[in-house]
Amino acid sequence: MKGASARMEEAKRQMDRASALYIREFISKESLDAAVTAYKTNVANYKSSKARLAASYSRKNAAEAQLNTAESRLNAAWAAVRQSEANLAYNLARLSYATIKSPLSGTVVFRALEKGETVSPGTAVLTIVNLKNLYARIDLEETRIGDIKLNGPAAVMTEDIPGRVFKGKISEIGRYAGFATQRDVSRGRQDIKTFRVKVALEDPGGLLKPGMTVEVEIPERIQSGSGKQGG
Known part of the structure; x- marks a missing residue:
């Protein structure tokens, strides 16, 4: 642009000089016309360069505007991504609250609540x-406690499965006496208390169920009890 301006100014000086010389009849009309034509040509070139420069600035401004728009859209997209990530984390947290995990493996034998019900902290939802x-749990009279020992054999029967005898062994003997099975109402004899005893069951077929009433036979004596889960 500066070069075009300099050439135009130089052409004007040459034209003015030619005009002065022509008036004094030192040059011909053709020489003057040539100087005028050269000046007009340089003026046209200058205007063309100026127009091209203006167009370049216009394209530059348009490109910068597009870049600013693209940056704004990119920032908006990143903001949307961050918001989506926050929403995902929030929903995953809420989902984790709705997922109940059991600390042990087993079979669900009782469901206290149905789908859609509200659960308060500490509420039992499932029994696993x-x-x-x-194991079978029995209360053995203190008069028999000396007849048994840990890992001693036992036989278990239940009316729910007639004719079937399940093997068992004594897995736990209570250390303290519990309630009395016979009370001394006449003060003529002592109360007979009981000890809590657990008998581990062998049931490879899975026939026994928690809560069943069973009979436990320990060396020629039969005691009543209830089937319970071990642990």
Whole structure:
């Protein structure tokens, strides 16, 4: 642009000089016309260069505007991504609150609530039993406690499965006496108390269920009890 301006100014000086010389009849009319034509040509070139420069600035401004628009859209897109990530984290957290995980493996034997019900902290939702670790719990009179020992044999029967005898062994003997099975109402004899005893059951077929009433036979004596989950 500066070069075109300089050439135009130089052409004007040459034209003015030619005009002065022509008036004094030092040059011909053709020489004057040539100087005028050269000046007009340089003026046209200057205007063309100026127009091209203006067009370049216009394209530059348009490109900068497009760049600013693209940056704004990119920032908006990143903001939307961050918002989506926050929403995802929030919903995953809420989903984790709705997912109940059991600390042990087993079989659900009771469901206290149905889908859609509200659960308060501390509310029992499911009862899970490890059916591979069942035991029978009996209260053995203190007069018999000396006849048994840990890992001693036992036989278990239930009316729910007639004719079937399940093997068992004594897995736990209570350390303290519990309630009395016979009370001394006449003060003529002592109360007979009981000890809590657990009998581990062998049930490879999975026939026994938690809560069944069973009979436990320990060396020629039969005691009543209830089937319970071990643990």
